[in-house]
Amino acid sequence: MPENTYITPVLKLWNQFSAYPGGKYLFSKFVQYKAPYFKTVNAQVLELKPNYARLTIKKRKAVQNHIGTVHVIAICNLLEMAMGACAEASIPKHLRWIPKGMSVEYTAKAGSDITGIAQINPEQWRAGDLDVVITALDDQGVVVLKGVIKLWISEKKSA
Template sequence: MSNNKSMLQKVYAQVDKLPAALKAKAFTVIFGRAVKYFRTSGLRFEWIEPNHSIVVIKNRKYVQNHIGTVHAVAMIMIAESATGALVGLNVPGNAVPVIKRMEVDYRKRASGDMRAEAMLTPEQITMMQTEERGEVDVAVTITDAENKEPIFVRAVWAWTPKRS
């Protein structure tokens, strides 16, 4: 990775020194300061490493739809947050990560709390760390309290150099 680290990468380097139990909590607070809707919706990181993240949301009244389950937009938000954090932790510091495309397929009624788990391959990480611009399809799985997948999401992220 270039010596030019992003603010997110610098923050991660600091929270990575914390005990595992505190690391995800600290990253949640810091990420929530940068991504306001993340904080507003009550999302939190359960796990964060540069190649693997887990974001969860509790099925609380303020994120529910009309049938009492986690709202569709909130389910997409956990997927976007889990995948976007990984991209942000791996692109060069002089690059801007942006969501390029999301494909969503609602498969069944969700039950209870939701969890998004995202992963990057070593090849994807190398590409992000060495190329000035590009795009990456980040694998993400969303499960509910019954450990079923009520929604399928495909998240494609791009990065380009920051404008001067």
């Protein structure tokens, strides 16, 4: 990694935790502690690197709808957690972010465990709008939801 590459505190923590057995699980619980609403889907972070996050949720009764598939709002929560982890692992030191909106398209029934992926084009890290591409896949690799979470990026105020 080049000397001038900034490693965010979240990415540093991920690198430390994920190196050990059970570390990904503990890191995921830490994220849920910091943002308690994410406990509702009980997602686990599988992979985290600058501009990319991959998480998963198990198909279980607590996240199912009336037809026995994973509820689309549970999938949106998974993808929002993926976006947040991705943004926190990637954002340059002088910037900050806040979600501005989410657009999603349901493309197939979600009848299994779900993997959520958030991806950011690194060239977008500047003040203004930033689109985080989100995708949810079933255990066969079928895309069940795709969309964009729009972030507002601004400069941090000088101290």
